[in-house]
Amino acid sequence: MPRNRLTKYSSKNDTFLQQFSVRIPPQVVATFTDAQLTELQKVFRERVNKRHAVDIRLSIPFIKKRFYLVFLLGKEKRLKQNRKAPIFTPVNNIFLIGSCLVLITFLLGALYIIEMVLGISTFPKKEIQEFVKYLMDSFSI
Template sequence: MKRLEHVDPVFDQLFAKIPPEITDTFTEEQLKAIKKVFGSRNWGRHPLDLRVSVPIPGLRFYLVLLAGSERGLKQRLQYEKSVYPLWTPGNIVFLTGFLIILLTSSFTTFSFLFSLLTSVPTSPYPTSIPWLHNKFECEHTGRTWRDGDCWDSEHNPMF
């Protein structure tokens, strides 16, 4: 088998999969052309590159999220759309679940923030005190007896 000087790991993996009886037939010109193609490729790292193995018992599952600026040719992009369509059953299930989780968490977060902003006013207002049953007990605690009830004029709703 002809040996190539190290180009990159992807090239090494692909070249190793070619049977030796074929690699032995490559000329030096062909090998140089192959190296040149692999050396000029634009397969760099993405600004966002998340690769996670999801530990689900009994399943080997992974998730990859890549993002960056689009530098591809229109012809290649159209080809990839036909090879990797967006609306497949698996993608629809994933996107639906993701959307449900996103909406639920957003609703919960906004409800919590709204409740903080519109909390119950803390200014006191008059309230009857049900456990004080006579005028003496009521006035002894600094409250007012009126119409057979004991009234506290400084009751705090946060009590």
């Protein structure tokens, strides 16, 4: 397919194909058929137009490097074979455990502050004391 055919195919309204052809070497662009260009256009348009119900992106500075955190929530549209990405990798496990510990610490701290500042009893003291006494008696501490 000659280069002028791509230029003819990509009209002034189709900025995607114009930008796409600039990023790829001319000898490669010349090999695309109209059907391939149409499909490429569909794929990239779907990626650009894809919206999620929740889309949170954070950049976190850490010492001299930056890390990013992305949380996306939306309707599942992936193919079945693409859904089998490993979730429980060692790094994911460490992150999940750390997140749970931070959450538990936050909740317990909030309960403690509610009890100290507002005077509202959030911990069942009598039951906790009985449980601790039971543990001490059971293990002869």
